[in-house]
Amino acid sequence: MEQWILTTSLHTWVIDTPWAWPLFETLHFFGLSLMLGALFVVDLRLVGLFRGLSIQRTLQLLPWASFGFGINLFTGLMFLMGDPERYFSHTGFRIKMLLIVLAGINVLWFVLRIGGPLQTWPGHSNTPLEAKLIGVLSLVLWFGVLIMGRLIPYVSTG
Amino acid sequence: MEYFEWLELSPLGDWVATSTWGYPILLSCHAIGLAVVAGSLAMVDLRVMGCFPGLEISPLRSLIKLAWVGFIVNLISGFSLFAGQATYFINHPAFLIKITCISLALVSSARLQSLLKQHADDWDGGGIVGSNAKILALSSLLLLCAAMIAGRLIAYIE
Numbered sequence: 455m456e457q458w459i460l461t462t463s464l465h466t467w468v469i470d471t472p473w474a475w476p477l478f479e480t481l482h483f484f485g486l487s488l489m490l491g492a493l494f495v496v497d498l499r500l501v502g503l504f505r506g507l508s509i510q511r512t513l514q515l516l517p518w519a520s521f522g523f524g525i526n527l528f529t530g531l532m533f534l535m536g537d538p539e540r541y542f543s544h545t546g547f548r549i550k551m552l553l554i555v556l557a558g559i560n561v562l563w564f565v566l567r568i569g570g571p572l573q574t575w576p577g578h579s580n581t582p583l584e585a586k587l588i589g590v591l592s593l594v595l596w597f598g599v600l601i602m603g604r605l606i607p608y609v610s611t612g
Numbered sequence: 613m614e615y616f617e618w619l620e621l622s623p624l625g626d627w628v629a630t631s632t633w634g635y636p637i638l639l640s641c642h643a644i645g646l647a648v649v650a651g652s653l654a655m656v657d658l659r660v661m662g663c664f665p666g667l668e669i670s671p672l673r674s675l676i677k678l679a680w681v682g683f684i685v686n687l688i689s690g691f692s693l694f695a696g697q698a699t700y701f702i703n704h705p706a707f708l709i710k711i712t713c714i715s716l717a718l719v720s721s722a723r724l725q726s727l728l729k730q731h732a733d734d735w736d737g738g739g740i741v742g743s744n745a746k747i748l749a750l751s752s753l754l755l756l757c758a759a760m761i762a763g764r765l766i767a768y769i770e
Contacts, residue, residue, distance in 0.1 A: 487756075490648075515655070597644060601640045605640060
């Protein structure tokens, strides 16, 4: 995989274009702010805070969170194309990817168990324990992703 | 200038510059604070500008309070990071632009916060969001983006 990436013209473009890396990094920050901002509202409401917000209406923010995730998926792939040798064997990167997978499973848990019944909950009431658990897990996992990502340049490879 | 040299040589500056974990730990805190400030404020700004219109505005005032917590985190972590290389940062154009953008974003966000305190209930009750509030929200959003761009450029220009 690594070897194949090094032969692509996209790899050469990312490495040889001076503004590509800083641009994608900046977009990566925009994407994470959008995604985490939207998730704060949704997750904190799931936890039972912000009860002034109707819980069903907070779900309107999920497309914004997905858009932020999409920006970061794209820019993240660009980093991977530009410098595959740095990432694939990197412990920090591997932990980050593992946390993203776990966060994805948490989303699945939400969709399968909470998404349906939530529609009938009173909009401004407290939430059941399972919803609180999902909200807390989401915040913990995504902050873990953020920290691991920020540490990638500082944690040694291998 | 002497003050900035003193800051670099202070125990804080020295710890940031020379310890193995000081710098990465502070950077992680700074990334978390960024997500909290920019994420929370972006949601408030977008809502005031007319995005996700179903969501109540008044309860989002708690989100602005959360943004202030993130701001304190970044003030402390940012000052510590600054202490590690004070004489370098204080002459860096991108750093100075970043601080200017943050100061202006601070003013527009505080102003927006007081507008929300006065009018949010009225807006939720069907009142039309005034154009002064929309302009403040837009400028807060653009200043946050500009601060992030300038912050990233610190690592790229001399």
